[in-house]
Amino acid sequence: MNTVVAGITYRALLGRRRIILLLVLPLGLIALAVLLRLFGETGQRSAMLLMDNFAINTMLPLLGLIAGTGVIAPEIDDGTIIHLLSKPISRPAIVRTKFLVAASLLAVFGAVPTYVAAWLLVSNEDSIATGFAFGALLAGIAYAAVFLLLGVLTRHAVAIGVIYALVWETVVGGFVPGARRFSIQQWAKSIADQISDSAFLKADVTLGFAVPALLIVTVAAVFWAGRRLRSFSLTGDE
Amino acid sequence: MKIELSQVSRWYGNVVAVNDVTMTIGPGVTGLLGPNGAGKSTLLHMMAGFLAPSGGSVTLDGNTVWKNHHIYRNIGLVPEREGVYGFLTGWQFVLSAARLHGLPDPAQAARKALATVEMEEPKDRRVETYSKGMRQRVKVAAALVHDPPVLLLDEPFNGMDPRQRLQLMGLIRSMGADGKTILFSSHILEEVERVAQHIEVLVAGRHAASGNFREIRRLMTDRPHLFMIRSSDDRKLAAALIRDASAGGITLRPDGLEVQATEFRRFARLLPRVAKEEGVHLHQISPADEDLESVFSYLITRST
Numbered sequence: 001m002n003t004v005v006a007g008i009t010y011r012a013l014l015g016r017r018r019i020i021l022l023l024v025l026p027l028g029l030i031a032l033a034v035l036l037r038l039f040g041e042t043g044q045r046s047a048m049l050l051m052d053n054f055a056i057n058t059m060l061p062l063l064g065l066i067a068g069t070g071v072i073a074p075e076i077d078d079g080t081i082i083h084l085l086s087k088p089i090s091r092p093a094i095v096r097t098k099f100l101v102a103a104s105l106l107a108v109f110g111a112v113p114t115y116v117a118a119w120l121l122v123s124n125e126d127s128i129a130t131g132f133a134f135g136a137l138l139a140g141i142a143y144a145a146v147f148l149l150l151g152v153l154t155r156h157a158v159a160i161g162v163i164y165a166l167v168w169e170t171v172v173g174g175f176v177p178g179a180r181r182f183s184i185q186q187w188a189k190s191i192a193d194q195i196s197d198s199a200f201l202k203a204d205v206t207l208g209f210a211v212p213a214l215l216i217v218t219v220a221a222v223f224w225a226g227r228r229l230r231s232f233s234l235t236g237d238e
Numbered sequence: 239m240k241i242e243l244s245q246v247s248r249w250y251g252n253v254v255a256v257n258d259v260t261m262t263i264g265p266g267v268t269g270l271l272g273p274n275g276a277g278k279s280t281l282l283h284m285m286a287g288f289l290a291p292s293g294g295s296v297t298l299d300g301n302t303v304w305k306n307h308h309i310y311r312n313i314g315l316v317p318e319r320e321g322v323y324g325f326l327t328g329w330q331f332v333l334s335a336a337r338l339h340g341l342p343d344p345a346q347a348a349r350k351a352l353a354t355v356e357m358e359e360p361k362d363r364r365v366e367t368y369s370k371g372m373r374q375r376v377k378v379a380a381a382l383v384h385d386p387p388v389l390l391l392d393e394p395f396n397g398m399d400p401r402q403r404l405q406l407m408g409l410i411r412s413m414g415a416d417g418k419t420i421l422f423s424s425h426i427l428e429e430v431e432r433v434a435q436h437i438e439v440l441v442a443g444r445h446a447a448s449g450n451f452r453e454i455r456r457l458m459t460d461r462p463h464l465f466m467i468r469s470s471d472d473r474k475l476a477a478a479l480i481r482d483a484s485a486g487g488i489t490l491r492p493d494g495l496e497v498q499a500t501e502f503r504r505f506a507r508l509l510p511r512v513a514k515e516e517g518v519h520l521h522q523i524s525p526a527d528e529d530l531e532s533v534f535s536y537l538i539t540r541s542t
Contacts, residue, residue: 004337008323015325079321083331083380086286086317087338088310230305234279234288234317235250 005084005097009071013105021066022105025059026113033117044128047121048200051132055114056188060106060136061143061165067105068147069157071098076232077155085232092226099148099222106140131196132188139188142214145221146184152225180204187214239299239312239387239419240264241285246294248280255280257443258294263421267414269434270423271454277443278423279318282392285421286315298388311339314381318392320373324366328357328376331365335380351379356405370397378406389413391422395429407433427458462486463502464526467509468494470519478512496526 013022032054036046072095075081084094115133122128150164151157172179180186186203190210193203203210241263248256256277263285272278283289284296287303287310296303303309322331332351336344352358355375365373374397381389391410395403410433414420424430430437431451439447439454447454469475472495479485479497484504489496499505513520 002338004334008326008334011325012323079317079319080323082288082315082317082319082321083323083335084338085288085307086310086313086315086381087335088307088340089338090307231290232288233290234283 001100002089002093002097005089005094006101008084009098009101012074013067013070013101018070022063022109025063026109029055029059029113029117030120033120037120042121044122044125044198044200047118047128048198050121051114051118051128051192052189055117055132055136056139056185056192057170059114060110060140060185060188061161061169063106063110064102064140064143064147065158065161065165067102067109068144069151069161071102071151072148073151073155073157076151079234081232082234085229091229091232092223095148095152095222095226095229099145099225102144102148103141106144107137110140111137126196126198128192128196128198128201131192131194131198131201134195135188135190135192138191138214139184142184142187142218142221145218145225149221149225149228152228177204181209182213184214184217186210241303241388241419241421242295242297242300243281243285244295244297246281246284246291246296248277248284248289248292255443256284256291256440259440259443259445260294261438261445261448263419263438265414265417265419266436267410267420267422267434268436268438269430269451270421270438270440271425271427271430272423272440272446273425276425276440278425278440279392280443281440282390282421282423286313286317286390288315311384312387314384314386314389316374316377316381316389316391316394318396322365322373322377325364327362327364328352328368328372328379329361331376332361332379332383336383339384341384347383347385348379351383352376354382354409355379371399371402374398375402375406378409386418388419389421391420393424394422395424395426403429427454461502463499463505465497465499466494466522466524466526467497467520468522469513470521471516474516475513475518478516478518479508482508482512484508494522 032050036042036050085091111133114136115129118129118132147157147161150161154160169183169185186205187210190203190205190207193201194207243259243261246256246259247254259281270278270282280289284291285303287306290304298309298312301309326334329348329352333344333348336347341347352361355378357372357375357379360368360372365376368376374394378394394406398406410420410422414435435450437449437451437454438445447457467475472490476488476490476495480488484499484501486498486500509523
């Protein structure tokens with residue numbers, strides 16, 4: 001962890017208007033929870049629908065995309081990354097720092113609002129809030145790593161990330177049962193299911209698969225991104 | 239410190255950007271001269287560890303540059319692209335460079351570097367409010383902050399006003415005199431010969447010439463020059479000029495004379511004298527091939 005790299009990265013992501021991008025979705029989630037509560041739609045079923053469809057399926061991958069690519073892709077795009085890369089710091093160390101920044105942002109803007117929204121609907125009933133918050137945290141960390149890697153690999157990280165989040169995670173994961181095993185969202189639900197005692201929550205993927213999968217995906221993505229940045233090339237205008 | 243390039247080539251698919259270049263950059267100021275698209279940036283990126291050579295080797299005092307982040311203790315790089323975080327102030331930017339280098343007293347080093355490029359006064363403004371010349375100087379300050387023995391600058395004078403340009407030229411010269419190894423690229427001969435003791439010329443990816451500026455200047459000025467001349471009596475002027483050996487050939491055109499001068503300096507003195515003697519008024523003298531491309535293409539045909 002390099003504090004200078006982290007400081008610059010936080011400023012680039014949270015500075016001025018950019019923080020709005022990170023705030024919109026979690027605020028939307030909490031607003032929905034407040035609305036449901038106002039209309040008396042509390043209870044485990046509503047909580048489950050909101051957590052499943054909005055927090056885990058929509059907010060988390062999009063936040064992962066914004067934070068994961070945001071910690072590195074814009075710098076690669078405008079060339080400012082050279083400021084960091086032309087220093088006697090190993091490139092994998094730069095990647096690890098940027099990953100930690102993205103992961104911390106997902107914890108603050110993803111996991112915490114997930115807990116708050118669930119708590120608004122069911123308080124601490126059956127540990128639903130804790131389960132989803134924990135699932136969101138671990139899945140958010142994996143998303144941060146995957147999208148960071150994508151930001152290092154390609155200049156079209158955002159487009160590819162959106163397609164991945166929408167097509168793979170939502171459509172394929174929704175209709176092709178086998179593909180669910182390879183979906184970060186499903187792993188998040190497995191963890192939520194494990195922690196929570198609610199009868200409404202049924203995960204398709206076993207915990208024995210989800211936890212190692214999350215770990216492997218995260219570590220592999222950060223490792224690969226570091227290797228890739230070592231051979232970062234400047235191709236000039238010629 | 240020495241940067242050594244040994245048979246370095248770089249290609250992108252079928253396009254060869256740098257072709258079998260061997261050169262050694264030692265202490266002092268070296269200018270990398272060549273027209274746009276000659277491969278200067280590609281070569282400089284390979285020296286800076288930001289591009290892998292497709293063939294050959296690039297080393298800094300014997301250590302491979304590619305995939306070796308330790309070289310940056312000894313190298314300061316000023317890239318051509320802006321590459322400065324707009325949301326940081328000049329001070330924060332240079333200080334961050336000092337801290338990234340792990341210097342014992344980063345604030346002191348940043349102050350010194352900013353003073354070197356005369357950027358103390360606007361240092362607390364955000365970089366995005368800077369002019370292009372100021373950004374360039376703040377980049378130079380960040381590259382100098384760890385006092386590196388090697389400095390690489392890609393087109394450093396682009397976008398600078400004449401005063402800033404002179405200031406940076408003076409700075410580069412004095413650092414070269416202190417024994418630092420400095421390489422900068424430029425497509426402007428005048429720029430290079432004012433700063434560099436040594437010039438490497440790159441044309442179409444090939445190492446076309448190498449030497450001190452007098453040798454390069456002579457190579458460039460002693461080539462045949464082509465002029466367009468309009469006067470009050472073209473025919474009379476042509477007859478008088480052709481008597482001198484410095485005029486290699488003259489073509490009478492409806493819109494003036496096209497003169498091939500074999501010896502540039504001699505012809506430059508000859509023309510006004512002859513015009514005066516013959517009582518011919520000169521309306522216009524324009525070089526017909528003075529663009530760098532033709533100078534460089536002459537150098538290529540010479541070197542092959």
